[in-house]
Amino acid sequence: MARRIIMVTVKFRFVAVSLFAFIFLTSFLLLNNHYKFIYTLSNVAYSHVVVIDPGHGGIDSGTSQGDILEKDLNLKLALRVKKLLQKQKIKVILTRDKDISLEDQSSLPDTRYKRDLDARKNIINNNHPNLFVSIHTDARPDEPTASGIGIFYFPKSENSKKIAQKIHSVINEIIYNNYLKQTEKMFPIAPGDYYILRETTPPGILIEIGFLTNSKDLYRLQSEEYQSQLALAISKGIVYALKNSP
Numbered sequence: 001m002a003r004r005i006i007m008v009t010v011k012f013r014f015v016a017v018s019l020f021a022f023i024f025l026t027s028f029l030l031l032n033n034h035y036k037f038i039y040t041l042s043n044v045a046y047s048h049v050v051v052i053d054p055g056h057g058g059i060d061s062g063t064s065q066g067d068i069l070e071k072d073l074n075l076k077l078a079l080r081v082k083k084l085l086q087k088q089k090i091k092v093i094l095t096r097d098k099d100i101s102l103e104d105q106s107s108l109p110d111t112r113y114k115r116d117l118d119a120r121k122n123i124i125n126n127n128h129p130n131l132f133v134s135i136h137t138d139a140r141p142d143e144p145t146a147s148g149i150g151i152f153y154f155p156k157s158e159n160s161k162k163i164a165q166k167i168h169s170v171i172n173e174i175i176y177n178n179y180l181k182q183t184e185k186m187f188p189i190a191p192g193d194y195y196i197l198r199e200t201t202p203p204g205i206l207i208e209i210g211f212l213t214n215s216k217d218l219y220r221l222q223s224e225e226y227q228s229q230l231a232l233a234i235s236k237g238i239v240y241a242l243k244n245s246p
């Protein structure tokens, strides 16, 4: 009887110790993985910051063709690009996310136009992004055959030029080679002395997404499918530039 009691006690101790070890090890592994997961997520989520600047807004429509306004096309595309970049765990800041102009956010004693640009510059500089992209739409009333996408960088910024090259190559691949089936040639990247490129500290580009004075571009820019392809190309170009930034 005593021998049996000892056996049962030993068995009980063995089971208890095993159970304790099992619970301890499982908790340790789970917690460890949990921390790893949080670390990985925050590491990815905050490793890259991008500012997207949809040009014009509010009182300033930019260029227009009938009731098609540049400010609306710029904003629509910016919102699409933001959504795609956020899926890649990139922090995205928009200079505007609705139909407003930004002069009220500037303390500069200057014209409305200059104060609007100053506010955009401050948003870009104060958020210290890895890069920024300013979105505009072009128009050339005296040259209606002018069409296509233009990418500009500040001539003195080598990093901006590299970003322009990366985004250019992805747009060429997705929009020109794939979507437009090489029916049109894309412009090469070009230096541009624009305020938003010149006065900002982080590297960035200005993209002109098409000409409202060209019938093909005007038609394309209103198409949901083209807008989504363009947003995809710009966001992929940004990711490509971020992964290969110095």
Ligand SMILES: [Zn+2]
Binding pocket: 055, 056, 062, 063, 070, 136, 137
């Ligand atoms: Zn514009």
